[in-house]
Amino acid sequence: MDALKPLWCRKVIIVLWCSLLFSAASVADIAFVVRERHPMAEQIAKTVSQSLQIPSQLFTLSDQQVAWSGFDAIVLLGDPVLDAWQTSTDSPVVAVFVSRESAQRRSAILTSAIYVEPPLSRQIELSKVLFGFDAYLGVIVTDAFTASAPNEVAKVQRDDHVNIYPLSDPNNLNRTLIELLADNQALVGVYDSELYSPSNIKNILITAYRQNRPLIGPSSAYIRAGALASTYSDLDDVSKRLIEILSAGLNKKEWAKQDYNPYFQVRYNEQVGRSLNLSLPNINDVVKALTKTEDHHEFP
Template sequence: MILLFFVTVVSAAGAPSRTVYVAGSGNTALDQHLTKLLQQRVGENTAVLPIAENELSSIKDAPVVAVGPSAFSKARQANRSAAILGMLVEEDLVSRFAERSPGQISAVYYNVPLLRQALTGKVILPHATKVSILATPTSAGLYEAVLDQLSGYGMQGRVFLVESSDDLIPTLIRALGYGDFLLAASDDAIYNPRTIKHILLTAYRRNRIVIGPSQAYVKAGSLASSYAPFPAMASLAADYINAYFNDGTLPPPAYPEQYRVEVNDQVARSLNIPLPDREEIAGLVNEKLAETGGPDNE
């Protein structure tokens, strides 16, 4: 049995005049939370309603907020004329769709820009000058931009290729020998539940920290990660929805403007690394980005 829910606010003048549909992730608590945040931000004249997968093809003249990569892909395949705004999706999934269908396909990106993650590591280790990145042969090109950007912040980076699962730990050891910290990206071929314990233990034994790839991995043993809070993502999504109703198009995909930092205090103590508080780290990262043009430079 599928539990359907909706959050809608009816104004004193009557029923809402605009409708936004939410294609959920399947996680009821998460979908309800995002729907509530969206409803609070889009205004009383807009209803935010759930929609079942088999109803997606019938949507006309209303945007769909697709929560997560599966919902995004299903919504796109079910209705190729609908305006779709992805949430909790990453840039490498959405960007090619948005380029082919500008104004119709967009997203609030969930993954953290790598430059922001690298600067999180720099704030924690001010004397860091070298950054290691693990990549597969197919993902190595994704790191060209951040490698070019690091020099503007007194750092240089190097990508170490993991060509097979058997090469992961030997390649990791070489990477840890080069870098002051390991910058972990959202690359499921390398960072996944099967490998993360081995990666973190290997780094710990060599007195190296891991930054990223997400808030969840900090709980597993990464030292720190920036992350976008849900209210910040919902605020940007609401701006995009209002823009759609104003001119019929969605703005280009973008990252939220606000980020916080999660840290693992136990790992920091074990490695004798003094940590500023979370708010101070996030503030210093923002200051560094502002010096070179602000968040757009990410």
């Protein structure tokens, strides 16, 4: 009888070791993956977990020996995580706080995604609310943006009060910008990191304001730089949309296609508004107006 004890003990040790190794999958049904731990990531994981009443766990890319396929869903937070993700898994993968360009580039590994930037059509509608529906609006688009978002460009191009200015050669930016500012009441920016790069944005803003023309967008990150206004989705908006996607996907096996966030806010640069002698409407009223417009139209 005593001779059997070592074998029995070894079996217990193996079982315990296996349970520890795969504990992540058994404890948490949703895995949130970040480049490094951050209060914002912890908050969204907590909010989603509480709303869906599903346990979750936060990981970093450096965490080892995680049984990813044991999770009901995996949520990747941010472009760096999406770009670095190389794990093959049968679990649904959803990306948030990622650009449309990154999500499209890695669509083969994604079940769904929420783009971090606002759609161009929403920025156009914001501009109409601010300047009037008869105001002419100019948009500069590079060949790369047009190729990656043809439906989005085509949609706004159908508007008689929106003028599209193609930019094939970056060296022609100043000439194109001056032409646009002469014929339009505002410049509406697209989410293009090369066109609205740190080296270009200062020149764009200075040139625009010399002509007493504001820049709308291309995202709320440009408000501090000198853009007049933009729409954006905050943490609550992203959490709300993510909860919807996970709920439908996990309960009904209906996963939403990667797309822009239908929930959003509006942000102003009040100082720029005063310098341009503009009276900006109440932000809450603007959000309601834009939401009502989008309720009757689908995103491109």
